[in-house]
Amino acid sequence: MCSTAISTGFPFAPAPIRLTARRRGAVAMAATPAAAKAPGNTGLYSVLEVAEGASMGEIKTAYRKMAKRWHPDVAGDGSASVFLQIQQAYAVLSDSAKRNKYDSSMGHLGLGFRRGERFGRVRRWETDQCW
Amino acid sequence: MxxxxxxxxxxxxxxxxxxxxxxxxxxxxxxxxxxxxxxxxxxxxxxxxxxxxxxxxxxxxxxxxxxxxxxxxxxxxxxxxxxxxxxxxxxxxxxxxxxxxxxxxxxxxxxxxxxxxxxxxxxxxxxxxxxxxxxxxxxxxxxxxxxxxxxxxxxxxxxxxxxxxxxxxxxxxxxxxxxxxxxxxxxxxxxxxxxxxxxxEPTAVALLYAQQQQQQIIHENMGSGMEKVALIFSMGAGFCDVAITITAGGVSQIKALLGIPVGGEDMLQNIIHYLFPDFGSLEKMKSNRLLRIAVQNAIHELSSQTSVEVKVDLRDGKIKSRSLTRVEFEEVNHKVFVKCEKLIAQCLLDARLTAEDLSDVILVGGCSSVPKIRSLVLSLCKKEDSYDGIDPLExxxxxxxxxxxxxxxxxxxxxxxxLLTIQVTTTSLGIRVDGGDFVPIIRRNTSVPVRKEMVFTTANDDQAEALVVVYEGESRRAEENIILGYFKITGIPSGPRGSAEVGICMDVDTSNVLRVYGGAHLLRTQQAVSPFLEVRMPMADIGQGWSVQALVKIYGSTMDLAATPPNEVQK
CATH class of the missing domain: 3.30.420.40 (ATPase, nucleotide binding domain)
Incomplete structure (x- = not known):
């Protein structure tokens, strides 16, 4: 579910996240979020399934909606990497400073991923996550 | 788990x-x-x-x-x-x-x-x-x-x-x-x-709160987008905990958690000391028990009255009697209340919120009936009254x-x-670098599940092995934090210091299980040079401080890691 195309970071073997198996069955397995379906399309907005100009309220509502569907407590095994993407997307988009920086970097590179500053305090989710 | x-x-x-x-x-x-x-x-x-x-x-x-x-x-x-x-x-x-x-x-x-x-x-x-x-x-x-x-x-x-x-x-x-x-x-x-x-504890209360808010929305047919921010103050006999949660649509997002081991027991001991300074030797254990219970009951009574008579029949012919007013109780326990106030203020700061942002304040635990506790929490949170939909003891x-x-x-x-609760980490998790500094990899109050990685480098020339000591805590000095475990990364390619990348990754899942991964790879190649280790923490146990001191003394300098980015050392 975690595409190597967006993993510019680490050569770690993908670590299986083991979870105590959970409720509401395998609901999450029936569908895959946009980001996981199309490995190249990793824009943070598409992870949360919102438009690029979405308001803060819309982003928050979308995050909660996605969390209720993809949080490992709900969706069980295998959804952890998806939820980590959602979490990281939200961490950037819910913070107006980080969001502005992300928006401008998007415009700059034209792509949703690049090698981020590996030692900066603010770390890019693309390098941080998802492997 | x-x-x-x-x-x-x-x-x-x-x-x-x-x-x-x-x-x-x-x-x-x-x-x-x-x-x-x-x-x-x-x-x-x-x-x-x-x-x-x-x-x-x-x-x-x-x-x-x-x-x-x-x-x-x-x-x-x-x-x-x-x-x-x-x-x-x-x-x-x-x-x-x-x-x-x-x-x-x-x-x-x-x-x-x-x-x-x-x-x-x-x-x-x-x-x-x-x-x-x-x-x-x-x-x-x-x-x-x-x-x-x-x-x-x-x-x-x-x-x-x-x-x-x-x-x-x-x-x-x-x-x-x-x-x-x-x-x-x-x-x-x-x-x-x-x-x-x-x-x-307070996140369990947050879940109840989210449930009640959700039911109310369904009942009143309101939109589910309304966010409610609640501060939960929980104080029992042993511990004082504060949580701030943002709730909407049945999702309780914990924003900040902070707790200290301070509770009713501390107030009880302060009062016993104040009223009966000679209390406390093991020989007089039975009378100490009697005193304890009498003072405890007196403190409970002070919740509803302003003064109380503490009378203890020590059953050895002696009867001890002292009066205690609520004012005295509050003076003697002044330090406890200050600690509670600091805890709330810090928790609000951690959540990046102010008292004005709070929709509700929830007080739970045995100490929530102490008038001074109630008043200090409410005044800090600028609220007239606390949320009344939750039984403080249950x-x-x-x-x-x-x-x-x-x-x-x-x-x-x-x-x-x-319902869904999105929990956060309660302490920062990191490793020891640069001869004793603590570098947090996952910070306190980070939503879980979380996975974070950081790259370190070798501190010495031709360093083939690196010692990874994992700690939890907030001090910048590693030794002042709690040791969770240690392992070494082997097979680092020889070269001048700073020529190898050592990657450390930490992963906390929704069951709060911490796993640490570590391994070396060639600079700028992403090519692993040795198998990556996966260690579930804690692997250490309490009382292992000495063995870690020995470990650090023997291997600390030769197997040290540096937090400096590898490429910068090379310049």
């Missing part, structure tokens, strides 16, 4: 099926092990029911009584039934304050006033705890006392529910370290209980039982279990 596969028999999402779902037979019970009282509850298919013990009490004193009669197999013990039994002199209690702590811990030192033996050497090892049985001091451990207690609770619950209990959700203080949480799990294992989840256990039902796969037609 051992891995357990739970097979869910139903996979469809349709509401018709939802309604037809039976209550799964193996719903986890919720247990609130308090410092002074304990309770347990379960989802009965329609609502949470707080179970009562055989004496029809919903809370049970957290005491274990060691009996004088010696059965053939050794000592016997039981959970006391009444105050008179607690007075008999052979019981151990307050174990939640002692579990997983070493003898240099201030909480252990303050426990020396308790009417049983707490023997320490001040060398960072576990204390010896003993109670008199047959005129002999019989040693025990906090884990053993808790296990006996939990086994009793389990038996009680099984009797009530007429089915075996296997799984439980337990509430724990925020300030518990991972070593302490491991000890709680061990106590549960001894009692035959599988820990489904350990939940910080909130924790009800929340735990609700989480137990949700995590066990129960569902409810009214949607009252359609």
């Amino acid at each position: 051992a891995d357990e596969i739970y097979t869910v028999a139903y996979d469809s999402e349709t509401s018709a099926d939802e309604r037809a779902k039976p209550v799964p037979a193996d719903i986890a019970i919720g247990i609130d092990i308090g410092t002074s009282k304990c309770s347990f509850a379960i989802w009965n298919g329609a609502e949470v029911e707080v179970l009562q013990n055989t004496q029809i009490q919903s809370t049970i004193p957290s005491h274990v009584l060691f009996k004088d009669e010696m059965p053939p197999e050794g000592f016997s013990y039981e959970v006391p039934r009444s105050g008179a039994e607690i007075l008999s002199g052979s019981d151990a209690f307050n174990m939640k304050r002692l579990i997983g702590r070493v003898d240099t811990d201030p909480v252990v030192k303050s426990s020396k006033m308790l009417p049983f033996m707490v023997q320490t050497f001040g060398i960072g090892q576990i204390p010896l705890i003993a109670v008199p049985v047959n005129n002999v001091w019989r040693s025990t451990t906090p884990e053993e006392v808790l296990a006996i207690f939990l086994a009793e609770l389990k038996e009680n619950a099984e009797h009530k529910l007429k089915r075996p209990i296997r799984k439980a959700v337990l509430t724990v203080p925020i300030s518990f370290s991972r070593l302490q949480l491991t000890r709680i799990e061990q106590a549960c294992a001894m009692a035959g209980i599988h820990v489904f989840r350990l939940m910080p 909130a924790s256990v009800r929340g735990a039982a609700t989480e137990g039902a949700i995590a066990s796969g129960a569902s409810d037609a009214s949607g009252s279990l359609d």
Whole structure:
């Protein structure tokens, strides 16, 4: 579910996240979020399934909606990497400073991923996550 | 929190099926092990029911009584039934304050006033705890006392529910370290209980709050987008915890958690000291117990009246009598209140919120009835009154039982279990670098699940191995934090210092299990040069401070890691 195309970071073997198996069955397995379906399309907005100009309220509502569907407590095994993407997307988009920086970097590179500053305090989710 | 596969028999999402779902037979019970009282509850298919013990009490004193009669197999013990039994002199209690702590811990030192033996050497090892049985001091451990207690609770619950209990959700203080949480799990294992989840106490309350908000929205047909921000202040006998949660649409997002081991017990000890300064030697243990109970009752009475008479018949011909006013009580415990205030202020700061952002303030725990506690919390939060929809003494256990039902796969037609809590980490997690600095990799108050990686480099030329020491805590000095474990990364390619990249990754899953991954790879190539290690933490145990000191002394400088980016060292 975690595409190597967006993993510019680490050569770690993908670590299986083991979870105590959970409720509401395998609901999450029936569908895959946009980001996981199309490995190249990793824009943070598409992870949360919102438009690029979405308001803060819309982003928050979308995050909660996605969390209720993809949080490992709900969706069980295998959804952890998806939820980590959602979490990281939200961490950037819910913070107006980080969001502005992300928006401008998007415009700059034209792509949703690049090698981020590996030692900066603010770390890019693309390098941080998802492997 | 051992891995357990739970097979869910139903996979469809349709509401018709939802309604037809039976209550799964193996719903986890919720247990609130308090410092002074304990309770347990379960989802009965329609609502949470707080179970009562055989004496029809919903809370049970957290005491274990060691009996004088010696059965053939050794000592016997039981959970006391009444105050008179607690007075008999052979019981151990307050174990939640002692579990997983070493003898240099201030909480252990303050426990020396308790009417049983707490023997320490001040060398960072576990204390010896003993109670008199047959005129002999019989040693025990906090884990053993808790296990006996939990086994009793389990038996009680099984009797009530007429089915075996296997799984439980337990509430724990925020300030518990991972070593302490491991000890709680061990106590549960001894009692035959599988820990489904350990939940910080106020987050259990947050779950109840989210449930009530959700029900209200469904009831009033309001939009689900309305965000409610609540501050939960929980103070019992042993611990003071603060949580800030943002709730909307049945999702409770924890924003910040902060806790300290300060509670009613500290206030009780301060007052005992103030009223009876000569209190405290083991020889006078029985009279100390009597004093303790009398002062405790007096403090309870001060919640509703402004002064009280403390009268203790020491049963040796002496009667001690002192009066105590609420003003005196508040003066003597001034420092406790200041600590509570600081905790709330810091928690708001951590959540990046102000009192004006709060929709509700929820006070729970035994100390929430202390007038000064109420007034200080409300004034800091700029509220006239606290949220009144939650029973302050049952909130924790009800929340735990609700989480137990949700995590066990129960569902409810009214949607009252359609809830989610997004937890955060309670401490920063990181490693030791640069000769003793602590570098956090996952910071405190980060939402879980989380996975973070950081790159380090070698500190010496031709360094083939690197020592990774994992700590939790907030101090910038590694040695002042709590050691969780250590391992070494081998096979680092030789070269000048700073020529190799050493990657450390930390992963916390939703069951709060921490795994640390580490390995070396060639600079700028992403090519791993040795297999990556995966270590589940904590692997260390309490009292291992010395061995880590030895480890650091022997290998610290030659196998050190540097936080500087590899390419910068090369310049």
